[in-house]
Amino acid sequence: MNYSFYMPTRLIQGQGCVRRSAAVFASLGTKAFIVTGKHFARKNGSLDDVTAALTEAGLSWEVFDEIMSNPTIEVVYRGAERMRACGADFVIGIGGGSPMDSAKAIALLYSQEVKEENLFSGSYEDCLPPMAMIPTTAGTGSEVTQYAILTNDAKETKTSVASDLLFPTVAFLDAGYMKSLGRATTIHTAVDALSHNVEGMISKRATVISDALAKEGIRRFRLCLEALLSWDGQTELPLEVREELLCASTIGGMVIAHSGTTAVHSMGYELTYFHGTDHGRANGLLMAEFLKIAAERMPEKTADILEALSMNSVKELGEMLKAILGPEPPLTEEEALRYAAIAVQAKNIKNAPFELTEEEVREIYRKSLVRG
Incomplete structure (x- = not known):
């Protein structure tokens, strides 16, 4: 080691x-x-x-x-x-x-x-x-x-x-x-923190230390989940929830400082560049479909992520993300094709311990965002 x-x-x-x-x-x-x-x-x-x-x-x-x-x-x-x-x-x-x-x-x-x-x-x-x-x-x-x-x-x-x-x-x-942050910004940035911790575990640069930090970051996100799901944005989110989210975020930064991010970020950048989608939201829209592939190729790591979230399946994680993020305008087949070609050129997509082909990246876009 x-x-x-x-x-x-x-x-x-x-x-x-x-x-x-x-x-x-x-x-x-x-x-x-x-x-x-x-x-x-x-x-x-x-x-x-x-x-x-x-x-x-x-x-x-x-x-x-x-x-x-x-x-x-x-x-x-x-x-x-x-x-x-x-x-x-x-x-x-x-x-x-x-x-x-x-x-x-x-x-x-x-x-x-x-x-x-x-x-x-x-x-x-x-x-x-x-x-x-x-x-x-x-x-x-x-x-x-x-x-x-x-x-x-x-x-x-x-x-x-x-x-x-x-x-x-x-x-x-x-x-x-962060007291005056609105609901959308609060949730999108929180999902970004989750994405850092999750992707940090699905990285070939992950270590026992970065994994330990990532699990704690995911756990702290989970502690805030009920409050985020029930919050309508009209009242003030309790300061202790804000503090937990900030802790999860800083931990996530420490994680990716060592592991880097992976495919979720490289794919999310296209949604931000071409559609103006908030960065954390873009990650959240793609995370579940990426983790379905990770679950087949890195089942132990994916199980650790789900355990830290107190969830039983990637499907449950996907349902949570849909609930917290809400609907997103769909992509066209042409957009999925174009964005996949760009995403596979990014350095961070190569951080995963398994190879993602351009077709697999295109399928993540399709299953996440193409309708019909």
């Missing part, structure tokens, strides 16, 4: 942890470059908490709030130029996966010249600035991964900038920032 485990990111968890961490921010540099979206970090109080802590530490900052969902290559190059121009020396990412992934990519591009054709090469100089991440959704796990996922128009999909150099220096976990 040979494996390694590397997790250099410091975790600080609890309500108010950002505001109490002026000394931590002071240890990172003298001027922060804050990467976020237009609205949510202001709405949930996370940006105010960050700037209050920076003020207490005697630090200055610049806010770059141009990050959109599914960030583009162009926006991270623009962010890096802005960071150089303002004289910042460390990065803070606030938000869901899009701002945090963008923050990591900006830190990379700020630190060194990387031509666009080499952006996804994985070969970079070890000179990145310190990075702090503050997740405001529970699903991506980006606060503890070495990945930055960007929209890649040249390949009509999403592609990962990947290097151990992208592991954040520190991550602050405060589920209070």
Whole structure:
């Protein structure tokens, strides 16, 4: 049995942890470059908490709030130029996966010249600035991964900038920032966290440690399932549920940092790129059909996943996902054919211990989303 485990990111968890961490921010540099979206970090109080802590530490900052969902290559190059121009020396990412992934990519591009054709090469100089991440959704796990996922128009999909150099220096976990998240975002990000933990187990890079983490992440998702299924979005989801989901998400990030994702992600990217389907939702729509194949080829691992969910079959998992996600507009046969051809070219589809042919990928799309 040979494996390694590397997790250099410091975790600080609890309500108010950002505001109490002026000394931590002071240890990172003298001027922060804050990467976020237009609205949510202001709405949930996370940006105010960050700037209050920076003020207490005697630090200055610049806010770059141009990050959109599914960030583009162009926006991270623009962010890096802005960071150089303002004289910042460390990065803070606030938000869901899009701002945090963008923050990591900006830190990379700020630190060194990387031509666009080499952006996804994985070969970079070890000179990145310190990075702090503050997740405001529970699903991506980006606060503890070495990945930055960007929209890649040249390949009509999403592609990962990947290097151990992208592991954040520190991550602050405060589920209070998620209180105002709506039902759709809460559920889609929760399913993304589930997908990370599930795919991490169905990976040829899985280890005994990543599997142990994944089972715990799946179990924590299961603890929230009843609350999510019964929640109409009109009332506030209990904070303890938010905290469990955030824990499942961070664990899922640790899992895929070592195992990588597999076919569900590579296939889901096409739904996001071509249809704008939320990332976690896209994963959830495809997960059950993928696991039916995994159950035939990796029955013990699939049984472990179902046990952690307290479920008896992949069919039961599929029914749960349909109930929690609701209906999705169908794909055409032509779309299934096209998306399968793209998905089989992705690096992460090759992470599974078994080969998936293009026809099998097409069948997953068909059985999941083609009607009639």
